[in-house]
Amino acid sequence: MNARAEGPAVCQNTPPTNSHVREIAEKVAPSAIYNRGNPLDSERLYRYRFGVGILLHCLTPRKTIAMTDLRSYVRDIPDYPKPGILFRDITPLLADPQALTAAVDAMAEPFLDSDIDVVAAAEARGFIFGTPLAMRLNAGFVPIRKPGKLPFDLHSFAYQLEYGTDELQIHVDGIKPGQRVLIVDDLLATGGTVEACLRLLEKCEAKIVGCSFLIHLEALGGEARMEPYDVHSVLKYGGDDKEQELSIQNEMPGPSV
Ligand SMILES: O=P(O)(O)OC[C@H]1O[C@H](OP(=O)(O)OP(=O)(O)O)[C@H](O)[C@@H]1O
Numbered sequence: 001m002n003a004r005a006e007g008p009a010v011c012q013n014t015p016p017t018n019s020h021v022r023e024i025a026e027k028v029a030p031s032a033i034y035n036r037g038n039p040l041d042s043e044r045l046y047r048y049r050f051g052v053g054i055l056l057h058c059l060t061p062r063k064t065i066a067m068t069d070l071r072s073y074v075r076d077i078p079d080y081p082k083p084g085i086l087f088r089d090i091t092p093l094l095a096d097p098q099a100l101t102a103a104v105d106a107m108a109e110p111f112l113d114s115d116i117d118v119v120a121a122a123e124a125r126g127f128i129f130g131t132p133l134a135m136r137l138n139a140g141f142v143p144i145r146k147p148g149k150l151p152f153d154l155h156s157f158a159y160q161l162e163y164g165t166d167e168l169q170i171h172v173d174g175i176k177p178g179q180r181v182l183i184v185d186d187l188l189a190t191g192g193t194v195e196a197c198l199r200l201l202e203k204c205e206a207k208i209v210g211c212s213f214l215i216h217l218e219a220l221g222g223e224a225r226m227e228p229y230d231v232h233s234v235l236k237y238g239g240d241d242k243e244q245e246l247s248i249q250n251e252m253p254g255p256s257v
């Protein structure tokens with residue numbers, strides 16, 4: 001019997017009401033809603049709908065993305081933003097729901113049982129991953145920002161680029177002494193950005209549990225600047241293309257990309 005054709009008009013975009021479900025269920029499987037002759041009460045009806053929902057969720061095939069495939073969502077752009085830089089562009093990965101979920105899951109996985117209180121991340125790309133990781137880890141999120149963006153009292157850390165300096169800031173009350181903090185960023189290159197984050201968190205007297213990156217450009221030696229802290233990265237780009245593998249941070253200061 002085609003219950004949908006003969007039954008009530010159930011809008012595809014809104015959840016069916018209990019009376020819709022009861023009416024359809026009576027036609028499709030009357031035995032499912034009657035127990036020893038008693039009509040299904042609303043609590044049992046709710047449980048029935050909940051159970052069917054869970055079952056359907058578990059049985060629905062979902063696209064999962066292996067780590068090897070995740071790499072294919074990162075696009076290499078030679079000579080951007082300046083000649084000699086091989087830019088690792090994550091926008092295709094961000095645009096794909098499964099790839100984005102797989103990336104966040106893989107970045108969070110080693111820290112699921114680490115009792116993280118707070119995820120800290122530097123703008124702008126760090127924010128993209130920092131917030132969903134905080135939610136995965138049931139932690140708060142604290143932004144680390146470029147000068148002129150945070151309104152309250154600040155800790156600041158200025159750091160050297162090849163030609164010039166840059167600076168990052170955090171609210172003095174962003175992290176309470178002893179809170180367990182995970183640093184998150186999309187990419188580790190020379191380590192200048194994450195080193196600045198570490199120094200700011202040390203000023204807050206945070207307990208730094210580790211750092212999680214989506215991409216690690218290993219040829220640039222950023223890991224050495226992070227000792228003694230634990231580093232986790234999902235996609236490692238080795239030293240084979242050392243000539244081209246440069247951090248945009250080592251170039252003349254220009255507009256942030
Ligand atoms: O290890 P490093 O040599 O410091 O390079 C890595 C940093 O470079 C990028 O940020 P960028 O400063 O370009 O800013 P954005 O996030 O605003 O794009 C990236 O998001 C990292 O934070």
Ligand SMILES: Nc1ncnc2[nH]cnc12
Nearest residue numbers: 086087088189246247248
């Ligand atoms: N090579 C690179 N590609 C993308 N983002 C970067 N940030 C620093 N270096 C980078």
